[in-house]
Amino acid sequence: MTGITLTTEQIRNAPAPVRQWIEQEVINALGLAPRPPVATPVQTAHLVACSEDDVAGVLEHIRGTFPAVNVLLEFARPGINYGQPAVMTFRLMDILHHTRLQEIGQVMTCLEMINQALTVVRKDPSARFCGFDNEGHCLIAPETQASIAALWQDMMERQQMQQSKADTRIAPAA
Secondary structure, three states: OOOOOOOHHHHHHOOHHHHHHHHHHHHHHHOOOOOOOOOOOOOOOEEOOOOHHHHHHHHHHHOOOHHHHHHHHHOOOOOEEEOOOOEEEEEHHHHHHHHOOOOHHHHHHHHHHHHHHHHHHHOOOOEEOOEEOOOOEEEEOHHHHHHHHHHHHHHHHHHHHHHHHHHHHHOOOO
């Protein structure tokens, strides 16, 4: 067996197929390969484009489960757009890292909760918030990502307004 050491800069500058190969090797070596999601058969489930109202409804359904809320809001970040029809991809390992969950299985559980909440919001048991590929990526509709980003922005603006009002009430009179 021969080992090699690569710097993060070398990995970052490597061609995409090489980075993907390294990623898969690390995932397999650490035993972090994602479990396939529990879902209805592929021919009946379909990825949907969620509006901001859909996302707000999903958020309302999962708000008591902080890890699921964190996973949902991870999709406010820009993903990689590809394919026809276009989908946005997000690496499950990135979601795991950003949400500080301990294993991919926890991310998958949160994603399944989000999928289930969407079926309730949409009143469509075949609607899916996200799908998965065999490379460890989560797939969502670009419209869904835009809706989550818009909802996140609205939430931040409301929080800033509330903070400004609170600061105004606390400020001493001059």
